[in-house]
Amino acid sequence: MKNILCLLAVFLLYTAASAQNSLTGSITSKIKKEPVSATVYIQQLEKGTAADFDGNYMLKNIPDGNYNVVFSSLGYATISKKINFSNSQNVTENLQLEESAVEMEEVIVSTPFHKLQSDNVMKVERISTQDLNASGAITLADGIKNIAGVNIISTGTGIGKPVIRGLSSNRVLTYTQGVRLENQQFGDEHGLGINDSGVESVEVIKGPASLLYGSDALGGVLYLNPEKFAISGETHGDLSSTYFSNTLATSTNLGVKTSGEKLKFLARGSYSSFSDYKSGGDYRVTNSRFNEKDFKTGVQYLGGKFKSTLRYNYNRSNIGIAEEIGEQSHSKDLELPFQEIDNHILSFDNTVFFNNSSLDVKAGYLFNDRREFEDDKATAALRLKLKTFNYDVKYNLPELGNFETIVGLQGMFQNNKNEGEEILIPDANTTDIGLLATSHYHLEKIDFQAGIRFDSRKIESEAARNPLEEDFISALDKTFTSFTAALGAKLDLVKNLSARINLASGFRAPNLAELTSNGIHEGTNRYERGNQNLTNEQNFQTDIALEYRNEHVELFANGFYNAVSDYIFISPTNEMMDDTPVYDYLQNNANLYGGEFGFHLHPHPLDWLHFESSFETVTGKLDNDDYLPLIPANSLRNTFRVELNDGKTRKSSSAFVTLENTFSQKNISKFETRTGGYSLLSAGIESSFQLQKVLLKLGINGTNLTDKAYVSHLSRFKPDGIFNIGRSINVNLKVEI
Template sequence: MKKYILFFILGFSALLQAQHTLSGTVTNALNQPLQGVSIYSSELHKGTKTDANGKYRITNLPTKAIQWSYAHVGYATQYQNIALLEPETAVAITLQETIFEMDEVIVSTAFNKMQSQNVMKVTHQTIQELQQKGTATLMEGLATIAGVSQVSTGTSIGKPVIRGLSGNRVLVYSQGVRMENQQFGDEHGLGLNDAGVESVEVIKGPASLLYGSDALGGVLYFNPERFADAKTIKADFSQKIFSNTQGSNSSLGLKGTTENWKFLARGTYNTHSDYRIATGNRVTNTRYNETDFKTAIGYSNSRLSSVLRYNYNNLDLGIPEDGIAAQTTSKNTQFPRQGVSNQLWSLNSVLYFKNTKLDVDLGYVANDRSEFEDSSVAALHMKLKTYNYVAKYHLPKAGKLESIFGIQGMHQTNTNLGEEYLIPDATTNDFGVFGTAIYEWNNQNALQAGLRFDNRKINSTTHGTSGEEGYFQETANSFTSFNAALGYKTNIAKDLVLRWNIASGFRAPNLAELTSNGVHEGTNRYEIGNAALKTEQNLQTDVNLEYKTNHFEFFANGFYNHINNYIYTTPTGTVLEDNDVFKYIQNNAKLYGAEIGLHVHPHPLDWLHYQTSFETVTGKKQNGDYLPLIPANNWNNTLRGEFKIKKWLENGFAALTTSSTLNQNNVSGFETRSNAYTLVNLGLGGTIKLGKTTVNANLNANNLLDKKYIAHLSRLKTDGIANIGRNIVLGLRFSL
């Protein structure tokens, strides 16, 4: 790792050239200067704010065109691609007042376009927006996004589901690095904390063109916290308390930036007791404790922008087995429990040439997972180490055509240290090569296409005694796949955008599917793997219609997803170890559905918002049977008012939300049906100014009516255990 740091940060000092500067003035429509406007480049991780005269100045910049955002509360964010062809470049900006945030730069797609220019529809949400909903965990917040759900085990473990696909069919990226944490298991959570995360982008549908294997169903792409503005030092402290679990979440952050160097660090501690259901009882051993630490250091000059980040996350998770038993508010986990730690190193470097750039991401993820049954000695202990890389070369722009060529790879080892083996010791190697291009014309149309080739090799070792539980035979598997994507975006009328995409994706079978031989805890099934499994391959068509004005926005997304060789388990009719035996087999499958949403901001009631959205997905096998773990249809409605009280309260809001989940009767042969329910949530908050200190405050009451309900994708549903009851959440964030 050290040699990479030296290579990318120090090794290019010889490439320094004369400084280039961007400066200017930002005003409103009345030509009045705006103070505090944020000017920022996510590519350079560099920014500043305008002074009392609306002026700004940023130095030591590359000559290549860089996209800058100009953002201010109450105004529409502007994005400008600016090439600094002269040593001094002045750009004057006029911001227009608006209530809606009309646009965002999308980082997870190939060309980092604004959403209005993007060929693929990507959902973007800031973590602040999710936190204002008062959710207890990052995954719970993500599940409020249309098209995203979670497979949950109590309040501590949540796995993302995108349009009915989960597990190894959904990829998670953090700090620009692919997260690998044994995500094949339903009881294996996200492994991320929302502290130190700026926003999330959700790609709904196959994204194998950019991300390779396992992006069959979609991608969750987390953008890390921004550095401080140039030549500033900032600190903040946040505290959240949760009534239901008597929980606490504390986070402290510090960051500073010089002309070329930048630094940040953030520590977070999260602790919760067993959650309480609407009857007043607590679900035994759903308590958990989490420690999270993030830090980063960056360097940039006129030819290089480089950021090294590190994230340590440690989870102590109770595993509920006894349902509602001993009642306590202790936060010390009991047996059985999990101990999970993740260490994530990432190095992102962008090298700027005359008309091109090279973007390189290097990553290392170390996942250490232990399961303790009845003692402090781990019965199951697995260490997963993953090295990954991606390099994207942006070819010189040819008229209206932009193109990228890239390579991507991964080297991964899984090692067992405990007595029990869930999967064998194994090595996985990935290599992919891809190219994509976009052609834009008339500022209203864009056509994007791409091709990719991948190879994945999995080699596992022999373990155990033949014929007994836990025996794994040595395997050597190789999987190859060709994938393509084609998309078209057009403005069919003013403020009306149509997007159409068709893309393929693939997923190589995971180790559990290839090699399993034993009882899978939590399912009461004896599972047998299948070394002859083929690669899952899908083809999905998406259509997106989007209409936006200052007071009204509407979207409608429809999709059809066909999957060849869909992998699932089926009973064999035999019994081993007093458990029914299931074997992994394959069949073709299809998923189809839609998300529809409306946001109204009526004039002249500028303080009022009404938002509604509906999502539905259906999944079936080729024989007509329903797929498992398909979320129920959901309808959300939010009435939100925004206000300001003199000079001491800004960005105030009050919101009432109803979330109606319908009956889920379309279930697989191993699932039970789920009843409909409606939850009512209330939120209140704003920014309070106390002298030079600002406090962001949120007060939320989730499940306000203390409704007793069981979510369809809850892993505790088979035991008849309800989800969390009423939860009052108070959050305070102090900018120091």
């Protein structure tokens, strides 16, 4: 024990005495030669600073290594520059930023090499949660459907599951705090369980990402970037509250963060409470009410040779289960039946820096306690406890010429246990392990990226119920393996015109519900029978993206074709059990195809004026020409937006009007019905005011302003003819210090 303590002491002393580098310089505008108060940020270190009014900046305490340093400011083109630091250097970098009407670029975190979007081989959609909230989103899941190619399967306003290009549930992987989220996401009525409080931005990979993330990323990845720590030497606090008129709801959020040169800390808490939502049909949907408590905290240490970040998130969600239109009430007290869900996420992210390479080690522990109360508020009829430990080890090799290479090891240990009277899925253990290697090759006009991966998943479940009864679930012991690969290129074809071509394979091992179900699933009102003979889903997607941008306009066209072998789907039979229709899990090959197209007009010199339009379409069919279920309808979204940066007291103002046209969905599966089209109008205005050291933000927005009575094709209330949410006027107030 003494030897261990001595070694630890020596290591800490070595770290404290390690060489520290610094970066200084000045930033000016290229044409006017005026100083620019730009932000200087190093994503790998999660470290940044802001230039002063004279354009001068200093960034200290930088470990040895090669880092992409990003220089950005509103109204200027973002620059990413690779800089080498070693031997206690004071590196000087004076830059001139070029004026640009194109919005500021951010570093993409969900892909491995931390590039700006313009340098990234994969096309990744990114949007800040601030923008999602400004659009009137009730929850994080509700907000992501504003991203082209993304939608949600909704159960009222409290539950939303992401859909990426027609694929959802276990085919879409969610990452938060740098670790994969596991919360029984196989269920249609199981939501994200993540509050937007403390989430800075959302990134979406649209297409197979199994190379980076393994099983369950066959359809894409929803990557939630946590709130950044404060800049070194600064302390900030904020308080915000939002009122939603439709649900008579309030959502309150309080946060504080402080940073020294090496040690950083933040904490944030929020509480939201919603009553039953009022539909466009002028009735309230009984027991669609919900409330949510959320707490997030984090601490980070940056030394001369390593960086460590510890984050924790606790979320308690109480969600009513709406079954029919009953008593009209404004009450926020839950009625039976309802869900009560506790979600704990603990993540530990460490990076060790060497002279020309680095080692990233991430570990996560997640505990999801899901309880469903049906007849008694004191005793849960269904209780599932899911414990997950996952790890992610990546070594960033020394750069060899224009080559950047990463090798990695990922894995997961998971235990599922039942503690209620009802059994939805049996007690089981799941073990994952994956090995990967990926490289990025950069030339002046073209970038290549390629990789390969091997995965193994072992599922062991216990037998459940009486072996003599029809609903008996036998024990399971199966192993699923797969190789996946990806190859992509980004080409600068001519000035302002670029293309991305990506070929990627993915896989998904069947989940416990698909393998072992044998009983009535109350949430879907059907008797589901699993199939222990199911095999891996494998897919191969071709993705082509074209993008043109100049000082006046941006145009984009993204097309994809996704071939899925052994696609798992649930299909009705002609049987009845316990007066409930029986559905079996089957497999067949499937194909999905479509894309997103649009433009963004920002005519120079009227850079404050924006007009954005996007169209998205996806079609999914089995090999027998039957359409896949839960495929979103085609939609067209048009937004007129004004953004003004006024200066001293009124720092900024913005306003928008959005018209979203959703077309009829006629391409339906055997157990779906057609859904009519509809148009939704929303608008909002927001301003921020600088009052000495206090920044005050005021905003008001409205969604479904015409109070349209409509049903989304992806609403789980659709079979009951229950309309989606009607008009809502939302008011937000935020104070930052």
